[in-house]
Amino acid sequence: QIVLTQSPAIMSASLGEEITLTCSASSSVSYMHWYQQKSGTSPKLLIYSTSNLASGVPSRFSGSGSGTFYSLTISSVEAEDAADYYCHQWSSYRTFGGGTKLEIK
Amino acid sequence: EVKLVESGGGLVQPGGSLRLSCATSGFTFTDYYMSWVRQPPGKALEWLGFIRNKANGYTTEYSASVKGRFTISRDNSQSILYLQMNTLRAEDSATYYCARDGGGNYAMDYWGQGTSVTVSS
Numbered sequence: 001q002i003v004l005t006q007s008p009a010i011m012s013a014s015l016g017e018e019i020t021l022t023c024s025a026s027s028s029v030s031y032m033h034w035y036q037q038k039s040g041t042s043p044k045l046l047i048y049s050t051s052n053l054a055s056g057v058p059s060r061f062s063g064s065g066s067g068t069f070y071s072l073t074i075s076s077v078e079a080e081d082a083a084d085y086y087c088h089q090w091s092s093y094r095t096f097g098g099g100t101k102l103e104i105k
Numbered sequence: 106e107v108k109l110v111e112s113g114g115g116l117v118q119p120g121g122s123l124r125l126s127c128a129t130s131g132f133t134f135t136d137y138y139m140s141w142v143r144q145p146p147g148k149a150l151e152w153l154g155f156i157r158n159k160a161n162g163y164t165t166e167y168s169a170s171v172k173g174r175f176t177i178s179r180d181n182s183q184s185i186l187y188l189q190m191n192t193l194r195a196e197d198s199a200t201y202y203c204a205r206d207g208g209g210n211y212a213m214d215y216w217g218q219g220t221s222v223t224v225s226s
Contacts (some may be wrong), residue, residue: 001169033212035150042202042219043142043150048212086150090210093166094140094152 003029004087006096012103013077019099023087025068032070033088034063036081037099043086047072079104107131108216109203114220117170121193121224127217129202134184138206140213141177141188143199143222151199153177155206156186193224200213 003026011092013019031050032033035043050070060075074081079097081103087097113125140155154167156177165177176189186203200221204213
């Protein structure tokens with residue numbers, strides 16, 4: 001089973017700041033998905049197949065990566081981006097990372 | 106509009122069983138894989154398993170943590186997904202989500218609101 005390790009576990013960012021969340025896989029995977037989960041709600045697809053924005057997702061979000069290292073970047077953090085973010089792979093069954101909590105200063 | 110609505114959660118004793126349902130609408134149910142994902146309070150998401158679509162024979166796959174105890178099935182005539190959970194343990198306490206799963210390289214693009222399961226005596 002492929003293990004996904006997300007860093008950092010908690011990130012504190014200021015409004016307007018550019019941030020990058022990372023996801024490291026224990027073995028090479030073909031693609032990575034990212035989900036956003038706001039407090040008390042179900043997960044929402046954010047980015048699919050590494051770099052494609054899901055419908056309705058603002059363009060300040062972007063994804064990249066390959067092999068065992070993937071990242072999610074928010075170009076200019078807004079207050080509504082406060083949430084937990086999870087990476088997810090399906091190259092070998094499906095597994096999620098442990099999540100990164102984004103806090104807004 | 107795609108909708109997924111879970112039901113069937115509640116309080117169950119250790120060793121007991123529970124069946125969750127996920128009623129769907131707004132898409133051609135048989136075209137899609139369907140997954141179950143759970144989230145213990147304050148913890149990360151955990152994929153439990155999926156059932157494939159019609160084109161792939163409605164076969165199932167499970168994570169190691171629930172294989173042999175949990176069974177995923179689907180009623181294609183009513184567009185309902187099920188999760189039968191047996192021999193429940195305290196560590197199975199979580200919010201359970203169903204999700205539309207594109208299968209293969211595709212993401213889980215729609216999720217239900219979740220249903221809470223508590224395993225306790």
